[in-house]
Amino acid sequence: MTVELAWELLAEVPDPELPTVSVVDLGIARDVQVRDGRVVVTITPTYSGCPAMQEIEDDVRAALSTRFADVEVQTVLAPPWTTDWITPAGRDKLAATGIAPPGARMLPLLTEGQPAACPHCGAQDLEELAAFGSTACKALWRCLVCREPFDYVKAH
Amino acid sequence: MSEPLLRIADSCLVLTQRLTAWCGHAPALEEDIALANVALDVLGHARALLTRVGELEGAGREEDDLAYLRDAGEFRNQLLVEQPNGDFAHTVVRQFLFDTWSATLWPALTSSTDEVVAGIAGKAAKEAAYHVRHSGGWVIRLGDGTQESHARMLAAVEDLWPYAGEAYLDDAVDVEAAEAGLVPLPSSLAGAARFRLEQVFAEATLPIPPEPYWQRGGRQGQHTEHLTYLLADMQVVHRAHPGATW
Numbered sequence: 001m002t003v004e005l006a007w008e009l010l011a012e013v014p015d016p017e018l019p020t021v022s023v024v025d026l027g028i029a030r031d032v033q034v035r036d037g038r039v040v041v042t043i044t045p046t047y048s049g050c051p052a053m054q055e056i057e058d059d060v061r062a063a064l065s066t067r068f069a070d071v072e073v074q075t076v077l078a079p080p081w082t083t084d085w086i087t088p089a090g091r092d093k094l095a096a097t098g099i100a101p102p103g104a105r106m107l108p109l110l111t112e113g114q115p116a117a118c119p120h121c122g123a124q125d126l127e128e129l130a131a132f133g134s135t136a137c138k139a140l141w142r143c144l145v146c147r148e149p150f151d152y153v154k155a156h
Numbered sequence: 157m158s159e160p161l162l163r164i165a166d167s168c169l170v171l172t173q174r175l176t177a178w179c180g181h182a183p184a185l186e187e188d189i190a191l192a193n194v195a196l197d198v199l200g201h202a203r204a205l206l207t208r209v210g211e212l213e214g215a216g217r218e219e220d221d222l223a224y225l226r227d228a229g230e231f232r233n234q235l236l237v238e239q240p241n242g243d244f245a246h247t248v249v250r251q252f253l254f255d256t257w258s259a260t261l262w263p264a265l266t267s268s269t270d271e272v273v274a275g276i277a278g279k280a281a282k283e284a285a286y287h288v289r290h291s292g293g294w295v296i297r298l299g300d301g302t303q304e305s306h307a308r309m310l311a312a313v314e315d316l317w318p319y320a321g322e323a324y325l326d327d328a329v330d331v332e333a334a335e336a337g338l339v340p341l342p343s344s345l346a347g348a349a350r351f352r353l354e355q356v357f358a359e360a361t362l363p364i365p366p367e368p369y370w371q372r373g374g375r376q377g378q379h380t381e382h383l384t385y386l387l388a389d390m391q392v393v394h395r396a397h398p399g400a401t402w
Binding site: 048049079130132133134136154 | 194195198199203271274279283289
């Protein structure tokens, strides 16, 4: 009944919209406290309107309930989620499934950055097709070398 | 003291309802998805603030009670957001006028003395910055586009301009809340918002109209008739089937 065990269970909880990465990879799971068999997990939404938060909360509770009798899930907004919290392992998993991981975040936030390379062929000659993609956290880009379109997790 | 937050929340909620009407109807697939995504973010802001309003007033109302069980006279949104979608130019101009306001408001609201509100604002500020670049890009593309798109943008600006000032007019409620540090004074946002608007309009080759009498009253509960029809659409299911769940 340790904090480490809770983190291990969380690492197996996939994000509902990006199922190749976990809520830990994405930095959605922020904190774990364990006291007297009771585990309190703190999660944070990526975007304000993220429609997956209820599902994530349910999934986290279900995963932890396999080993903990008493599970509480808290949602916090501050500090605001940033793509800087996506782990290196999470970035590799995204790229491996054809989704370009976020580039460096610019300050002040004048740009959402751009993909470092095409996740399919590795070329760096890229263009943005649409500022908004299949989920709130992504934009749609295209590789000008292999011509394949791909999702890009916007630096945020 | 929750009234100034309700004004912001209602503006977000009513605009969301307008934007969702574009779903499946936008001029291009990419823009259909963009409008829906913007609406999703702005709905997130509305929900978080409405929840906070309910907590502060302490009468046991939750976000759904506030969204679905109030009549038009109890809504505190600015008149701009309840104006009809019109053609795509009208939607773009309305969105850009809203975004110049919200992209200025949220960063200022991160210093709210209410920690929950400051937290909501911290997230919203990043999202609104993205929205205003997107809507500003459309203002430029259509304003500095074809003769047809330019003419339509001129018509949209003419129609919506009288509603562009209300968000920056202070009343006694605003002054009291600003002195308490809950929200910034609306007029304190005008300069930065105007600066962004002038830059984009110049690039779009759109003249900024002279200052009219600013239409006002929405933030005090006096609305155009459009809001009543909008709310009828938005609230009918919840009111016809109280307590229903999916």
